Amino acid sequence: MKEYEAGFIRLLDTLTNGSRIEVNETGTDLFFEPGLLLGGTLEHVCSQQRSIGYFLEPLCMLAPFAKKPMRITLKGITNGPDDPSVDYYRICVLPLLKKFLPDNELELKIRRRGMWPTGSGEVYFSCPVVKRMKAMMMVEEGKVRRVRGIAYCMRVNPAMANRMVDSARSVLNSYLPDVYIYTDAIKGADAGKCPGFGLTLVSESTAGVTHAAENSSVLKGVNPSGGREVTAEVAGPARPVLPEDVGKQAALMLIEEIVKGGCADSGSQVIALLFMALGQQDVSKLKLGQLSPYTIQFLRHMRDFLQVTYKIDCQQEEMDDISRQVVTLTCVGVGFSNFSKGMT
Secondary structure (H helix, E strand, C coil), X not given: CCHHHHHHHHHHHHHEECCEEEECCCCCCEEEECCEECCEEEEEECCCCCCHHHHHHHHHHHHHHCCCCEEEEEEECCECCCCCCHHHHHHHHHHHHCCCCCCCCCEEEEEECCECCCXXXXXXXXXXXXXXXXXXXXCCCCCEEEEEEEEXXXXXXXXXXXXXXXXXXXXXXXXXXXXXXEEEEECHXXXXXXXXXXXXXXXXXXXXXEEEEEEECCCCCCCXXXXXXXXXXXXXXXXXXXXXXXXXXXXXXXXXXXXXXXXXXXXXXXXXXXXXXXXXXXXXXXXXXCCCHHHHHHHHHHHHHHCCCCEEEEEEEEECCEEEEEEEEEEECCCCECXXXXXX
16 A cells, blocks of 8 residues: 555545544555545645645545535645646536535635645635435537636746746637636745646636646656655656646647537546436436546446446537547436435
């Protein structure tokens, strides 16, 4: 068991009451008996081996079914190489959650940024609780009407953010005029300990569908630590990345995500599919683009743990000079009820 996996187990222990956790001496065998999801005001320090985004995804899945509304502070790496950034969850995943949850208490605040590898960032996540999930029909994509984004830089020249914005707009303005990207040049203690910069973009359609893409000076999939605690010495010398390349690549990645289609982008497919399965005992339908390997494995887990199977209908769509394959998934919810909420 690696350090970040042990940290995730500690987070589950913090969220629940009465959980039973046993790990053998070699760290290869885990027994977990879940307790009651409590929620409330919590704080967790994330491992430096993974970003805060690694811990945010299960929180988005579990928080709506807690006894009390969850208000949790997470400390660690806000922008890392292997996980979605906190900006991605704030501008793409939260709008999806608002389709299933009341948005009066749904919030994600970035109090302090922390770039990989040393982190020192801090975010605040609050989520309301629900008694039952409602069935959803999400099959209308609509047309892309605008693009928004945020370009951030920490402990580097603030002009880096403007250079990323100009590079991204040079690509996106060829397709639509309504492109606005905010800049966030952070200094002092709120900038963390490591320099870096990045760009997160999100498209919004006329039907309220969001697709997002992001890129940063931290190369994706590059983690030279080999599972050890990451320090500046372990990470080695920084690899030069131009802000123009970061902005252009982020814009191209967003276009690719839009072309794939669907009512949820690649990073948020599993959250929508989970809430469909836990919803009322009624038919829910979701239109997606190409299924990611992560989503395919998640569907197998849903079959094994909840005995929920999805009817998958693949279709070939022709759009102008582009041909794409879309997938429509249909299921009947299990009618899961949050009994803890009824006792409050």
